[in-house]
Amino acid sequence: MSYDYRAIDDVIHSRVRLAIMAYLATARDADFVELKKALKVTDGNLSTHLSKLEEKSYISIDKQFVDRKPQTRVAITKVGDAAFSAYVEDLAAMLGPKKQ
């Protein structure tokens, strides 16, 4: 069976968004600063990618003030969980079946 590369999720396929999803798949949620540190990206870059993931409902973004300081919390959603699992399976399929 040949692999259909068009099946790959374009939203997750971006390297930065893939890293965000992989991180959140295990951490479940994280604040903005922590994500920025883990991914080594700029504020603007991270914001752009988070917005794209939020548009697809892969993550939820919760902005709040704690002690008068803004705090942004990002969490993976069930839709995001399913999409990430499907993406990883697609990626593994790209490598082809395991040799016996």
Next chain:
Amino acid sequence: MNELQERSATNDLAMIRTMMEAGRQRAAFDATHLIIWGAVLTAAYFGQYLLVYGYIPGNTLFVWLPLGIIGTFLSVRHDRNRCQLSDANIAVKAYSGAWSAVGITMILHFGVAMASDALDPKVITVLACGVIAAAFYVISLATEVKLLRLVAAGWWIIMIYTTALKQFDAEMLLVLAGASALLITLPGQLMKRLAKTNPDEGEKAEI
């Protein structure tokens, strides 16, 4: 981050694995509660020692209640000042579950023992050491931090030593104060250091 860098499925899978590991470890390494409660227990055991020898007035509740309130206040304040972690993370679930179990066990035992005037210092010490050791062991399995197994072993050694003691005297309170500092606060500090250094260490994937 360089979107233009060469990509391959294997490269992506390696990056995914690294990021998932980083996410898992981040959740595991928020050890502020260990530092807070290690310090509280150190102070409480030392206070109890001073009380037993008459260096300070009052009774057991006079020592433990204010320190318990301070510990709770600091824990709640720490939680309020940071984003709440989801309990869907197995490491977080194990961490909070294990310490909740320790807290419930000790409060139940302490409360009933005080109310029925049956507080036995040896029994409560053995129980505390046993449940703390169990909590560290569970957390070490969930977080894969092997250092915590040594900490668990340390508490079990103190439990065995206390159980074998024919006569339980107040000097044991000093041992427990030291153990709380060395086997709760110190591992907490080490885990926080790991949390700071981990994301930048060698295996970090190029994104």
